[in-house]
Amino acid sequence: MITVACVLRSGGRYDASWAEKLRNGVARHLTAPHRFVCLTDTPREVEAAGIEAIPLPEDWPGWWAKMCLWAPAAGLTGRTLYLDLDTVVVGSLDAIAAHPHRFSMAHEFYRPHLLCSTAMAWSGDWSRLYRAFAADPAGIMARYDGPLPGGRIGDQAFIEDCLSGDKVDTFRDLFGERSVASYKVHRCEAGPPADAAVVAFHGKPKPDDLKTGWVPDAWA
Template sequence: MSPQAAPARSRHVLCMKWGSKYGPEYVNRLYAMVRRQLTGDFRFICLTDDSRAIRSEVQCLPIPALALPAGIPERGWTKLVTFSADLHGLQGTALFLDLDLVITGSLDAFFTHPGAFLIIHDYKRPWRITGNSSVYRFELGAHSDVLEHFRAHCAAIRARFRNEQAYLSDFLHQQGQLQYWPAAWCPSFKYHGIPPWPTNYWRPPCIPPAARIVIFHGECNPPDALAGRRNRRWRYIRPAPWVAQHWRE
């Protein structure tokens, strides 16, 4: 059975692409990485406003409207639509993945690890409850109150929380449903993959031990890491050739 033809109530891998920041190659490579690292049947879905040049194995669906009052910007909150009560009629378990990550190990346990809602724990301030929403798993339709509450109180929520992942983490924590992936599974390229100064000048970035998904946030994305580029002055990195081994179609 092909990934796209998987039963409606099954495993779904979700991603989201809107605007021009990421091209179709990010979706295509993400699908290829998932296909190599996830055994069995699944459906790969991209919520997008532009399906051009996305490979045929990916099912492209429109991004549901966030439906905020007029004049309130949606930027930074769009992922909350994945918690719609009815997301295009899909049922089952969904694993959401950001486009700018590199899958380096098996994804099978991301669908079997116990927990109602799982997310990456914040890297920089681990004493906080905040999660990093680059990778999260949930039952489709099970947390529609996350979106409904945001729509009803969006002004107050935006004033209190910096972005969707901070709000999402707090909301599910208050319900006792927030849980985190094992720390080694989803390390940060920035914090765990780049050698400390001054060894970063002669040692290339590495894949952290036991990593399954390497998260790129803040300074580099996969092609930057592959080329040895960093967008912060005086923060040198050598090229990371292992990126090419995994981030490919």
């Protein structure tokens, strides 16, 4: 059975309703047995939404909370699919869930040769990613929160550097360029690509900004 995971760190735009909408989208589009979990610092709110909560083991801010996905305390060493809270599931996840991922990531939409952490999948123990960040979180955040050469930034740049010696697949190469689509880059205003499993709302707009069209129904 695959685990589908998300991360909710309080203090920003997202709350438990975003995890609930993502959970519902996964349930509609993944026929295989699965477990949906949310790593969060607000476990009571998440559990009130009927979602299994895993308390965040560290108080790392913003996107850096994702590094807790590989903490031993999270226990996500089996087949795992991670999705950002601002992704909307629009098509079947069955092929992605069935694939024997070692470690896979989305591609960076504006720089396709780079990796993006909006969607990731793995199996096995990748706690070395957690340990690498935990060794110097303040220093790593200071280096990676500002754009690096080539526009690289944030958790995804750090993960990519940590995995530089590993073979990392992309969802683009495995399932097609638009399997993990960008609302902006793939011009999804009129509707998602027919071959998309999820649409990522990186930057603006976010799903809750769109009151008409296909997004409110798909995100309901």
